Amino acid sequence: MRAASGLGRLLHSPFGEAGLKIAESREIISIMNNTPVGDRAGVLVIGPVDRAAPASTDVLLKSIEEFNPNIVRPVLWAHDETEVSSTIRSRCLRRWCPGERLVDEDVMEAARQLVSESLGGHRASVVELLNDRDPRDILVGAAQALHERGIDKETQYLWEGVRAALRFRNPTETEALSAFL
Secondary structure, X not given: OHHHHOOOEEOOOOEOOOOOOHHHHHHHHHHHOOOOOOOOOEXXXXXXXXXXXXXXXXXXXXHHHOOOOOOEEEEEOOOOHHHOOHHHHOOOOOOOOOOOOOOOHHHHHHHHHHHHHHHOOOHHHHHHHHOOOOHHHHHHHHHHHHHHXXXXXXXXXXXXXXXXXXXXXXXXXXXXXXXXX
């Protein structure tokens, strides 16, 4: 929401939080076809798109292909972009927007060190750093640490592992360890 509100004035509360429905998609289209009042572009937040019914994203497709960014800007978001249809993804500018800091600074420091040790190939240090830590907290911290560092060729493989482990609602220590080794 914070990133979206920086693009313009929010025109409506977010759409699709319980899974985007066809009726919501039609309402989005209606809003996008009207010129908002004011001097700033309007913004619509839509998502999580990865949990939307396929028919509802099909309804949105033409609107997100042909919108005027000076009038309204749709901001689509997802927990996992690989679960969003390739047709929708191909029409979007992709950005990773981390939420509020979800872990404390001690966990963040351990996560930064863990990322560094993992990228350096220091397996024994990775195992030691993961010992007695909450797997979800350390994975969330690692995702934030990777974002701070920047996702590039060097970090892409680690990023994919962390992201895969975070798909589990309650990742185990083994799943967290496999992300870093």
